[in-house]
Amino acid sequence: MEFSKFFNSTIKLNIILIISFSISVNSFILLSNVNNAFYVLFHLTFIYLIFYHYHYYLYLVALVYGILFDILLLNNIGAHLITFLSLLILFILIRKYLIRLSSYQIIFIYFITLIILFLIEQFLANLIHNYKFNMSSIFNFFLISLIIFIPTIFLFTKLDK
Amino acid sequence: MAPKFQIKVFQISTFIKNLTIISIVTISFLLVFFSKSDLYVINGIKSISTSVIIPITRVISAPVNAVSNLVDEYNQFRSLKFENKLLQEEIIRLKKWQTLAIQNSRENKVLKKLLNATDNNLSLVKTASLINRNDTIYSKLINLNAGYEDKIEKNMSAINERGLLGKVIDTTSNNSRVILLTDPNLSISVKTISDGIFSLLSGNGDGKYLVSSFIKENKMPRLGDIVVTSGTAQIFPVDLLVGKVAKVEKNRFFVLPFVDFENIDYVQIVTSK
Numbered sequence: 001m002e003f004s005k006f007f008n009s010t011i012k013l014n015i016i017l018i019i020s021f022s023i024s025v026n027s028f029i030l031l032s033n034v035n036n037a038f039y040v041l042f043h044l045t046f047i048y049l050i051f052y053h054y055h056y057y058l059y060l061v062a063l064v065y066g067i068l069f070d071i072l073l074l075n076n077i078g079a080h081l082i083t084f085l086s087l088l089i090l091f092i093l094i095r096k097y098l099i100r101l102s103s104y105q106i107i108f109i110y111f112i113t114l115i116i117l118f119l120i121e122q123f124l125a126n127l128i129h130n131y132k133f134n135m136s137s138i139f140n141f142f143l144i145s146l147i148i149f150i151p152t153i154f155l156f157t158k159l160d161k
Numbered sequence: 162m163a164p165k166f167q168i169k170v171f172q173i174s175t176f177i178k179n180l181t182i183i184s185i186v187t188i189s190f191l192l193v194f195f196s197k198s199d200l201y202v203i204n205g206i207k208s209i210s211t212s213v214i215i216p217i218t219r220v221i222s223a224p225v226n227a228v229s230n231l232v233d234e235y236n237q238f239r240s241l242k243f244e245n246k247l248l249q250e251e252i253i254r255l256k257k258w259q260t261l262a263i264q265n266s267r268e269n270k271v272l273k274k275l276l277n278a279t280d281n282n283l284s285l286v287k288t289a290s291l292i293n294r295n296d297t298i299y300s301k302l303i304n305l306n307a308g309y310e311d312k313i314e315k316n317m318s319a320i321n322e323r324g325l326l327g328k329v330i331d332t333t334s335n336n337s338r339v340i341l342l343t344d345p346n347l348s349i350s351v352k353t354i355s356d357g358i359f360s361l362l363s364g365n366g367d368g369k370y371l372v373s374s375f376i377k378e379n380k381m382p383r384l385g386d387i388v389v390t391s392g393t394a395q396i397f398p399v400d401l402l403v404g405k406v407a408k409v410e411k412n413r414f415f416v417l418p419f420v421d422f423e424n425i426d427y428v429q430i431v432t433s434k
Contacts, residue, residue: 022221027297028229029423030236035297056178059185067192071210073299075330075340077196077203081189089186128193130346131299132366 009159010053014061016045021065025072033144040114040144044152046084047113050091051098051106052160062088074131079124083117107153114145204331212333215304219293282398286430287311292336296422301341301368303327305428308335316396319428324402324419325349325390326428339428342403342418343368351403351416352391353382359391362403362416371404371416381414382406388416398433 024039046065050058066081073080091098098106118141125131196203219226289307296302307313309332319326319339327347331338340347343364349371352359359377382388386406392399408415 019221022218023225024298025215025218025295026222026226027294028225029294030232031225031229032297034225034229039298056181059182063185063189066189067206068210068214070196071207072214072295072302075207075300075302075338075346077192077206081193085186085189125299129299132345134366137298 010049010055012159013045013049013053013156017042017049017061017065020045021068025069033140036140037144037148040141040148041152043114043117044145044149045156047087047110047117048153048156050088051110052156054091054095058088059085074125074129076129078128079121082124083120086120087113087117110153111145111149114149115142118142207331207338208333211304211331211336211338212308215293215336282400282434283431284434286317286432287313288427288429289313289337290427291425294425296341296343296368300346301327301344301364301422302330303339303341303425303428305337305339305430306335307430308332308337310334313337313430317430317432318397318401320401320431321420321425321428323421324404325397326420326422326425328396329430337430341422342371342420343422348374349397349403350391350394351388353386353388353406355386356380356382358382358386359393360414362388365415368422369417370407371418373413373416376413379412381409384409392433395433398431 020038020042024035024042027035042065046061049061062084063081066084067077069080070077098109101109118138122131122133122138126133192203192206287307289305289311292304292306294303305313305319313329313332315329315332317329319328325342327339327341327344329337330340341364342349342362345364345366348361348363350359351362358380360373360382361375362371363374365372384406388403388406390397390399390401390403402419404416404418406414407417
């Protein structure tokens with residue numbers, strides 16, 4: 001029963017991952033913020049999966065989505081793939097310290113991780129693919145993150161329950 | 162016997178897990194390292210993402226697409242009256258131009274015969290329509306519903322009725338990807354019509370303007386000068402309309418493209434004759 005509960009919420013989170021990926025890679029000129037919101041949601045879901053549903057299959061997920069994001073958004077493999085895999089490796093290294101933290105502290109780290117991910121992606125896109133470091137885009141992601149962070153956490157917690 | 166067996170299974174599975182992680186990290190490193198090369202694997206991954214993944218993502222994002230279309234229709238409906246007035250004015254203006262254009266066209270034909278010149282330097286490969294676009298986050302790319310089965314090849318130019326759009330960077334059997342002029346990673350060799358000042362333009366990153374990255378002999382164009390492709394790099398055909406000089410600074414200038422990148426429906430793939 002416990003296993004099936006875990007399995008169900010993981011599947012649901014993966015479905016959210018697929019939907020948010022699909023919407024974020026299809027640009028809608030009139031609803032460009034929808035693209036950005038789903039891009040943020042993808043990152044939120046991926047970090048949530050790593051923090052609360054860590055499993056080895058996430059390396060494969062990071063590989064597939066990293067490559068697809070890079071090819072569809074940047075036309076070259078690099079920024080997203082490196083960021084996603086680095087996050088997974090970093091999580092294994094700091095996992096033992098995260099367990100000791102309170103839920104509020106973890107949520108704070110969760111949010112900080114999300115913003116740092118966007119910054120690293122922009123930095124790598126600039127470094128590897130010559131894309132301009134776009135501060136307005138980072139600010140936009142930050143604002144969207146602020147708006148959807150709490151409702152998303154609430155939704156994910158509901159899914160887990 | 163049983164505990165020993167369990168330990169063995171655990172060790173093997175841990176070994177496999179670790180091996181998988183190391184393999185994935187190695188594959189990722191190799192992919193990043195060779196991503197800009199023309200390797201078969203990289204091209205294969207790009208082709209799969211264009212021909213398989215994009216249609217799937219389009220199906221999944223169909224509800225959002227429907228909402229976007231609805232918003233678009235509502236906006237169009239709201240501006241109908243105003244647009245009608247504008248169009249009536251434009252019809253009157255265009256009728257005057259039409260008379261003048263017919264006269265000029267006759268004159269051109271006569272002059273071309275005298276000079277023994279060809280009609281134009283473009284040959285149309287295929288007219289394709291837009292499947293989807295990836296130009297909100299990072300790059301400025303669009304996907305078209307025609308590929309190498311329609312004789313579209315890499316590096317062919319993409320234009321529409323207003324001017325140069327970009328170039329083909331990837332083709333599959335029925336799809337192709339076009340990088341737009343506004344992408345910072347695409348450089349085009351251009352010249353001004355009035356003074357023939359040669360320069361290189363690339364996307365500014367804001368999705369609106371093109372910015373000069375190199376200006377031959379540091380000659381600056383004037384505000385309002387029309388910019389066309391120079392044809393010197395032999396990627397784009399010569400004399401394709403690019404845009405108008407909108408801002409001139411000390412060491413660089415900005416060009417506003419003629420193409421409205423937010424309203425692309427049909428794209429023509431062309432090459433030099």
